Amino acid sequence: MMVNINFGELFKSLGSFVTKNWQILGLIVMIVLFFATKNDYGALKKSMDVMSTSYEEQIAALQALHAEEIQKREDAIADYEEDLRELTEKFNEEIENLKRSKEEDVREYVRDFELQPEKLAKEIEEQFGLKYVE
Numbered sequence: 001m002m003v004n005i006n007f008g009e010l011f012k013s014l015g016s017f018v019t020k021n022w023q024i025l026g027l028i029v030m031i032v033l034f035f036a037t038k039n040d041y042g043a044l045k046k047s048m049d050v051m052s053t054s055y056e057e058q059i060a061a062l063q064a065l066h067a068e069e070i071q072k073r074e075d076a077i078a079d080y081e082e083d084l085r086e087l088t089e090k091f092n093e094e095i096e097n098l099k100r101s102k103e104e105d106v107r108e109y110v111r112d113f114e115l116q117p118e119k120l121a122k123e124i125e126e127q128f129g130l131k132y133v134e
Contacts, residue, residue, distance in 0.1 A: 018025060112120040124130060 109120060112123075
């Protein structure tokens with residue numbers, strides 16, 4: 001048994017049905033699409049909530065890291081200022097020591113000049129490579 005289908009007649013009747021009832025068919029298609037995509041919207045909302053939570057956690061972690069970096073920077077600055085203060089104190093102490101040493105050397109040279117001019121002349125000759133002439 002062989003069935004012959006005339007597709008031309010079939011499309012003609014189908015086209016006639018669709019032109020008469022296109023509003024109802026459109027409504028049915030919209031209802032089917034609504035229910036077919038309703039679950040997708042729920043999944044999409046759930047996915048968005050998970051992403052929002054993840055982003056909030058990442059932001060909180062970045063803020064904690066930022067606060068830690070700021071604290072480390074402030075600690076480094078405090079250490080730098082303390083080291084600078086100590087070095088400044090040592091520098092000032094060394095400057096004072098040099099001044100005292102220079103004053104002592106000058107007093108010693110003046111004393112040697114007054115008491116032992118020959119010894120001073122010999123030191124100058126040795127220090128600077130000069131010849132003392134009287």
